[in-house]
Amino acid sequence: xxxxxxxxxxxxxxxxxxxxxxxxxxxxxxxxxxxxxxxxxxxxxxxxxxxxxxxxxxxxxxxxxxxxxxxxxxxxxxxxxxxxxxxxxxxxxxxxxxxxxxxxxxxxxxxxxxxxxxxxxxxxxxxxxxx
Numbered sequence: 001x002x003x004x005x006x007x008x009x010x011x012x013x014x015x016x017x018x019x020x021x022x023x024x025x026x027x028x029x030x031x032x033x034x035x036x037x038x039x040x041x042x043x044x045x046x047x048x049x050x051x052x053x054x055x056x057x058x059x060x061x062x063x064x065x066x067x068x069x070x071x072x073x074x075x076x077x078x079x080x081x082x083x084x085x086x087x088x089x090x091x092x093x094x095x096x097x098x099x100x101x102x103x104x105x106x107x108x109x110x111x112x113x114x115x116x117x118x119x120x121x122x123x124x125x126x127x128x129x130x131x
Contacts, residue, residue: 025089053079097129
């Protein structure tokens, strides 16, 4: 009987370590964050020419809610994007928009989200950009 106590203690310790191990935000999970990019196209005198969902726009993601991109995707022809295979945690996503009064002529449009479920499928509101 006494020989089984160390084995039992080792088994319990291993199980507690497994339960306490929390994965960091990032890749390797089952969750998805998706959405679309909607754009307004203005001419050189700032008159609206067209608007609609925009393809080939880069959308960036930062794991853990920081400010440095960890990954990016380009929108499809219908303006849609998706980051798949994510863990639970906090994320920041952003796209860039033209800005006449901003340094370098662009500004970031940012959205933050926390995934709380392992297999969550979160759909963000549209990113609205000026082109």
